[in-house]
Amino acid sequence: MRLFDGGRVPNARRTRIFLAEKGISIPLVPVDLAAFEHRGAAFTAMNAMQRVPVLELDDGSYLSESIAICRYFEEVQPEPPLFGTGARERATIEMWNRRIELDFYLAIQAVFRHTHPGMAKSEGHQVPEWGEINRPRVMAMLAMMDRELADRPFVAGERLSVADITRQVAVDFLKPIRIAVPEDHAHLRRWHGEMSARPSALA
Amino acid sequence: MRLFDGGRVPNARRTRIFLAEKGISIPLVPVDLAAFEHRGAAFTAMNAMQRVPVLELDDGSYLSESIAICRYFEEVQPEPPLFGTGARERATIEMWNRRIELDFYLAIQAVFRHTHPGMAKSEGHQVPEWGEINRPRVMAMLAMMDRELADRPFVAGERLSVADITRQVAVDFLKPIRIAVPEDHAHLRRWHGEMSARPSALA
Numbered sequence: 001m002r003l004f005d006g007g008r009v010p011n012a013r014r015t016r017i018f019l020a021e022k023g024i025s026i027p028l029v030p031v032d033l034a035a036f037e038h039r040g041a042a043f044t045a046m047n048a049m050q051r052v053p054v055l056e057l058d059d060g061s062y063l064s065e066s067i068a069i070c071r072y073f074e075e076v077q078p079e080p081p082l083f084g085t086g087a088r089e090r091a092t093i094e095m096w097n098r099r100i101e102l103d104f105y106l107a108i109q110a111v112f113r114h115t116h117p118g119m120a121k122s123e124g125h126q127v128p129e130w131g132e133i134n135r136p137r138v139m140a141m142l143a144m145m146d147r148e149l150a151d152r153p154f155v156a157g158e159r160l161s162v163a164d165i166t167r168q169v170a171v172d173f174l175k176p177i178r179i180a181v182p183e184d185h186a187h188l189r190r191w192h193g194e195m196s197a198r199p200s201a202l203a
Numbered sequence: 204m205r206l207f208d209g210g211r212v213p214n215a216r217r218t219r220i221f222l223a224e225k226g227i228s229i230p231l232v233p234v235d236l237a238a239f240e241h242r243g244a245a246f247t248a249m250n251a252m253q254r255v256p257v258l259e260l261d262d263g264s265y266l267s268e269s270i271a272i273c274r275y276f277e278e279v280q281p282e283p284p285l286f287g288t289g290a291r292e293r294a295t296i297e298m299w300n301r302r303i304e305l306d307f308y309l310a311i312q313a314v315f316r317h318t319h320p321g322m323a324k325s326e327g328h329q330v331p332e333w334g335e336i337n338r339p340r341v342m343a344m345l346a347m348m349d350r351e352l353a354d355r356p357f358v359a360g361e362r363l364s365v366a367d368i369t370r371q372v373a374v375d376f377l378k379p380i381r382i383a384v385p386e387d388h389a390h391l392r393r394w395h396g397e398m399s400a401r402p403s404a405l406a
Contacts, residue, residue, distance in 0.1 A: 048347055049302055057291075068298035075290030087278030088260075095271035099252055106309075130333035144251055 002027040003069075004043070006052030009033065010105070010169040011066040013203070015053045017165050018070045020200035022077055036122075067097070070162055082162045093156045096163040100155070104141040105170040110134040111177045135179070142181060142188065149187035153194075168195045205230040206272070207246070209255030212236065213308070213372040214269040216406070218256045220368050221273045223403035225280055239325075270300070273365055285365045296359045299366040303358070307344040308373040313337040314380045338382070345388060352390035356397075371398045 003019075005028040006012035019026065031037050031052050039050050047054045047064040055063040055072065063069055074083045084090040113119045114131030145167070149155075155163040171181065171192050181188050195201060206222075208231040209215035222229065234240050234255050241253050250257045250267040258266040258275065266272055277286045287293040316322045317334030348370070352358075358366040374384065374395050384391050398404060 048351075049306065063294050063298060065298040065301045067301060068294045071297050072290050072294035075293055087275050090278055091266050091271045091275035094274050095266060095268040098268045098270060103252065125336050127330060127333045127336065130330045133328050133330065148251075 001058050002029050002056050004029045004031050004046065004052060004054040004056065006031050006033055006038070009052060010173050011051070012053045013172075014165055014169045015066045015069050016203035017168065017200045018082060018162060019073065020203035021080065021082060021160065021165070021198075022073055024073055024077060067162070074162075080160075082160065082165075084156070084161060089157065093161045093163050096156045096161075097166050100141075100145075100163060100167045100170060104138065104145070105166065105173070107134040107137040107141065108170055108173050108177060108179075111138065111179075112173070116176060135177075138174070138177075138179060139182075142185060146185035146188040149191050153191070164191075164195060168192070168201070204261050205232050205259050207232045207234050207249065207255060207257040207259065209234050209236055209241070212255060213376050214254070215256045216375075217368055217372045218269045218272050219406035220371065220403045221285060221365060222276065223406040224283065224285060224363065224368070224401075225276055227276055227280060270365070277365075283363075285363065285368075287359070287364060292360065296364045296366050299359045299364075300369050303344075303348075303366060303370045303373060307341065307348070308369065308376070310337040310340040310344065311373055311376050311380060311382075314341065314382075315376070319379060338380075341377070341380075341382060342385075345384060345391065349388035349391040352394050357394070367394075367398060371395070371404070 003015065003026055005016070007030065016028075031043065033052070037043055038047075038052055043054075044050055046056070046062045049064060051064065053064070053066055053069060055069045057063065063072055071083065074081070084093040111131045111134045113123050114126045114134075115128050120126055145155075152158065154160050155167055171188075174180065181192060183189075206218065206229055208219070210233065219231075234246065236255070240246055241250075241255055246257075247253055249259070249265045252267060254267065256267070256269055256272060258272045260266065266275055274286065277284070287296040314334045314337045316326050317329045317337075318331050323329055348358075355361065357363050358370055374391075377383065384395060386392075
């Protein structure tokens with residue numbers, strides 16, 4: 001088993017942090033995104049969506065989509081549970097992971113892909129107007145997430161979950177679009193400091 | 204327990220089809236999206252994201268995000284398994300559900316929200332250029348999904364899963380953006396005909 005990795009891109013990092021929190025170590029195979037290796041024939045044969053990461057299983061088959069790979073490892077090694085236990089907690093973590101991914105991460109990605117000069121070649125057709133209208137959405141989500149953290153330590157409750165990891169890589173992805181978590185978002189800043197101090201943050 | 208429903212919008216329908224496939228019946232509470240009831244104070248208190256559907260649990264708490272609600276019911280009633288069983292199948296279904304949602308459903312939604320005159324008020328700021336560049340993405344996904352169906356009956360393998368339901372509501376969502384599944388996509392047309400003929404399609 002080995003993981004075709006993408007270095008610093010958020011979805012690759014999300015998977016590595018997840019594995020680190022599980023205490024699972026598997027060989028990583030670097031994928032050269034700058035050279036568009038992920039759009040070549042060899043990589044496309046592993047994942048038609050041309051995205052990292054990709055997990056190669058021992059039988060030579062492939063799994064892609066970072067959350068699907070994380071869920072695979074959750075099933076083969078349930079402890080510590082990062083997708084929750086029981087109907088209520090599992091659904092709550094799913095809800096938060098989706099909110100953060102669909103409304104926060106994808107908004108950051110839209111700003112990055114459609115307004116950052118370095119993404120012009122990769123994106124092919126940038127729509128700066130689309131990027132810009134996502135900036136206030138990012139700010140609104142930062143405010144909402146700060147309020148939600150007032151009464152609990154982690155995204156979905158009393159313990160760490162995959163939703164925290166999704167938000168961690170998303171918050172760190174604010175840097176290239178030059179947005180900082182506002183000073184008055186004390187809860188979110190506390191949480192981000194704690195996440196950044198975990199050993200898994202270096203994965 | 205009751206489900207705050209949104210009528211014909213895809214995520215509300217996805218949840219109802221899922222419940223129908225599970226054989227679960229719960230009271231539905233209509234939400235008047237045309238009157239923007241989902242953006243009012245009462246609804247926002249249930250779901251800060253202002254989206255349907257929302258599940259009210261027996262203790263008065265709320266769950267939102269259609270897939271999170273589906274997962275809740277999967278946990279409380281595992282049969283028939285629509286998120287799969289075992290690590291490999293669960294991860295594969297997750298992979299396909301995400302691919303279809305992120306690359307197909309969201310592309311259709313972008314075309315609809317940013318080019319349909321009826322969405323101008325709801326969206327506030329339409330970016331037609333963003334909508335239009337999603338059209339070829341929709342067509343590319345249709346072709347990819349058709350090829351993938353050549354060797355299996357359902358999205359993720361030999362049996363129905365939540366990924367089929369996600370794709371079903373997405374394909375039906377092609378109508379308002381005036382895209383039809385091309386005639387030569389025989390596998391996808393076969394699959395869509397079968398999905399539409401299931402009793403759950405009327406949910």
